[in-house]
Amino acid sequence: MERGYRDAVRAKRARAALVAACIGVCILVSAVSAEVDVVKLFANIDKFTSYLGRIFVLENGRPVWTDPVEWYWGLGRWLSLLLETVLIAYVGTALGAIGGTLLAFLAAANLSPQPVVRAVTRRYFELCRTFPELVFALIFVIAFGLGPLPGVLAVAIHTMGALGKLFFEVTENIDMKPVEGVAASGAGWPVMVRFGALPQVLSNFVSYALLRFEINVRGASILGFVGAGGIGQDLIEAIRKFYYTDVSAILLLIIATVAIIDFVTEWIRHRLIGEQGAA
Amino acid sequence: MTEIREPVDATAVAAMRQRYPEVFVPGWRRNRALIAAYIGLGALLIYGLATLGFANPRLFDGIGKLGSLFAMMLPPDPGSVHRAVIYLKALGETLAIAFLGTMLAAVLGLPVALLAARNVTANRIVHFLSRRSLDTLRGVDVLVWALIWINVVGLGPFAGVLALMTSDLGTFGKLFSEAIEASDKRPVEGVVSTGGGSLHRIRFGILPGVLPVMASQVLYYIESNTRSATIIGIVGAGGIGLHLAEQIRVLEFQHVAFIVILILVAVAAIDWISTRLRLALIGSRRVEMA
Numbered sequence: 259m260e261r262g263y264r265d266a267v268r269a270k271r272a273r274a275a276l277v278a279a280c281i282g283v284c285i286l287v288s289a290v291s292a293e294v295d296v297v298k299l300f301a302n303i304d305k306f307t308s309y310l311g312r313i314f315v316l317e318n319g320r321p322v323w324t325d326p327v328e329w330y331w332g333l334g335r336w337l338s339l340l341l342e343t344v345l346i347a348y349v350g351t352a353l354g355a356i357g358g359t360l361l362a363f364l365a366a367a368n369l370s371p372q373p374v375v376r377a378v379t380r381r382y383f384e385l386c387r388t389f390p391e392l393v394f395a396l397i398f399v400i401a402f403g404l405g406p407l408p409g410v411l412a413v414a415i416h417t418m419g420a421l422g423k424l425f426f427e428v429t430e431n432i433d434m435k436p437v438e439g440v441a442a443s444g445a446g447w448p449v450m451v452r453f454g455a456l457p458q459v460l461s462n463f464v465s466y467a468l469l470r471f472e473i474n475v476r477g478a479s480i481l482g483f484v485g486a487g488g489i490g491q492d493l494i495e496a497i498r499k500f501y502y503t504d505v506s507a508i509l510l511l512i513i514a515t516v517a518i519i520d521f522v523t524e525w526i527r528h529r530l531i532g533e534q535g536a537a
Numbered sequence: 538m539t540e541i542r543e544p545v546d547a548t549a550v551a552a553m554r555q556r557y558p559e560v561f562v563p564g565w566r567r568n569r570a571l572i573a574a575y576i577g578l579g580a581l582l583i584y585g586l587a588t589l590g591f592a593n594p595r596l597f598d599g600i601g602k603l604g605s606l607f608a609m610m611l612p613p614d615p616g617s618v619h620r621a622v623i624y625l626k627a628l629g630e631t632l633a634i635a636f637l638g639t640m641l642a643a644v645l646g647l648p649v650a651l652l653a654a655r656n657v658t659a660n661r662i663v664h665f666l667s668r669r670s671l672d673t674l675r676g677v678d679v680l681v682w683a684l685i686w687i688n689v690v691g692l693g694p695f696a697g698v699l700a701l702m703t704s705d706l707g708t709f710g711k712l713f714s715e716a717i718e719a720s721d722k723r724p725v726e727g728v729v730s731t732g733g734g735s736l737h738r739i740r741f742g743i744l745p746g747v748l749p750v751m752a753s754q755v756l757y758y759i760e761s762n763t764r765s766a767t768i769i770g771i772v773g774a775g776g777i778g779l780h781l782a783e784q785i786r787v788l789e790f791q792h793v794a795f796i797v798i799l800i801l802v803a804v805a806a807i808d809w810i811s812t813r814l815r816l817a818l819i820g821s822r823r824v825e826m827a
Binding site: 281284285287288289291292293294295298299302303305306309342345346348349352384385387388389390392393396397398400401402403405406407408409410476477479480483484487493494497498509512513516517 | 585595596599600602606629630633640672673677678680686694695698767768771782786797805
């Protein structure tokens with residue numbers, strides 16, 4: 259028995275070693291490809307800390323919190339840009355969620371009217387999901403010009419892909435009995451989805467959309483990097499032109515906004531899921 | 538067709554109404570708060586559409602222009618074999634950035650997660666501080682981290698690796714600490730009862746249970762980071778994003794379409810591999826992803 263135990267342990271160790279070796283080789287190959295240079299990193303690591311230090315020091319050499327008025331000199335402008343950012347995220351999330359809801363029923367295996375429709379919808383979701391908003395924003399900025407409009411469309415497209423996938427997965431797990439009941443009474447496809455499927459999935463959909471809203475606020479804060487509206491435009495200008503204290507001021511505003519929205523959406527989601535559990 | 542109907546007694550209805558008044562309230566009155574919320578959200582949406590330029594004729598011009606841009610994408614063509622090789626190499630760089638950034642974040646995230654987990658670190662202040670610093674790391678976008686790291690190691694993919702590492706450190710710290718907090722208490726009690734110290738507790742009581750969950754989360758993030766690593770090049774931190782942004786800006790849409798297809802294929806392949814590995818790791822059990 260002892261030998262059996264030893265053999266089992268040895269086999270397990272051999273497998274672990276094999277996995278470790280595979281991961282090691284992958285790391286080595288990627289390190290070469292990504293031009294990793296540990297020497298340079300450690301030689302210059304002080305630049306990282308000094309950058310983080312410098313964004314909190316005013317031009318007169320005192321830390322920023324000694325003079326908040328000087329630090330947040332552009333507060334009015336930044337707040338209005340921040341508001342625009344949140345609005346871009348909200349409208350983008352809403353449009354994306356509405357589009358995703360409509361298409362998700364076409365993509366769900368249990369409700370889809372046709373296998374071809376299902377396959378096409380799923381490929382479309384994949385295309386929308388694979389590319390980050392910024393890529394869509396780059397293309398839309400050329401078509402629609404600078405401003406928040408291409409930003410909203412980019413967020414909406416990416417959100418449609420990301421939510422669409424989650425939505426049709428939820429839809430595939432529903433109880434089919436109400437759907438069959440509605441179909442048996444002679445309803446067409448839209449009525450069947452509306453009264454058989456939608457009531458079962460709506461609270462899940464809303465919960466996912468709220469989660470996405472928080473992610474999109476974060477994403478919308480950098481859309482300005484490519485000229486698609488929001489606070490990103492001022493942020494990249496501050497970083498590129500080395501307006502150190504502006505960088506920290508804007509970043510803290512964004513972090514605070516995201517934290518507040520995170521908190522609020524979390525609270526709503528818990529209430530939604532709680533109600534569903536009680537019902 | 539004859540209608541079959543139970544005769545309804547008016548007094549019975551009245552009695553029912555008295556006994557269950559809430560059933561007889563019309564639907565719109567019962568859901569007043571919800572309907573008000575829907576109206577509010579709808580009004581905000583319309584206000585947003587109006588202020589963000591959807592009422593502008595530019596929208597329709599833009600849709601027309603977008604159509605012609607898509608027409609320019611066909612057929613996808615890298616121009617020359619030389620360009621195709623450059624794009625493929627950049628794609629490899631992107632995959633390397635995603636893989637290395639995620640792995641580094643996971644390695645650094647584990648000790649931080651142990652500090653942030655309530656059942657490992659009893660000290661309230663340490664717990665609170667580590668949670669808040671993880672939130673801050675996550676709150677700053679990966680592109681901003683990339684811009685900061687470019688100051689340190691210069692332009693190139695290494696800055697991208699470090700940027701992904703920094704921002705994912707926050708995510709992994711949070712996910713791992715949640716996994717640790719949700720882990721089974723009994724193995725830890727067993728280790729403690731045989732006289733194990735705190736390191737024994739972590740190594741033999743906690744890690745065996747949570748490692749598969751963590752590995753599955755790491756795999757999922759390698760997959761999702763492959764997607765986000767495609768944009769890191771826009772600010773000069775390596776990978777295919779640089780070429781993608783450049784070709785979009787010079788309106789070489791056939792090249793853009795070629796790069797787009799490359800990325801789609803690569804992401805689909807990574808998706809497939811990582812789904813397989815994840816299923817092998819944890820069975821068909823679903824893992825909550827934040």
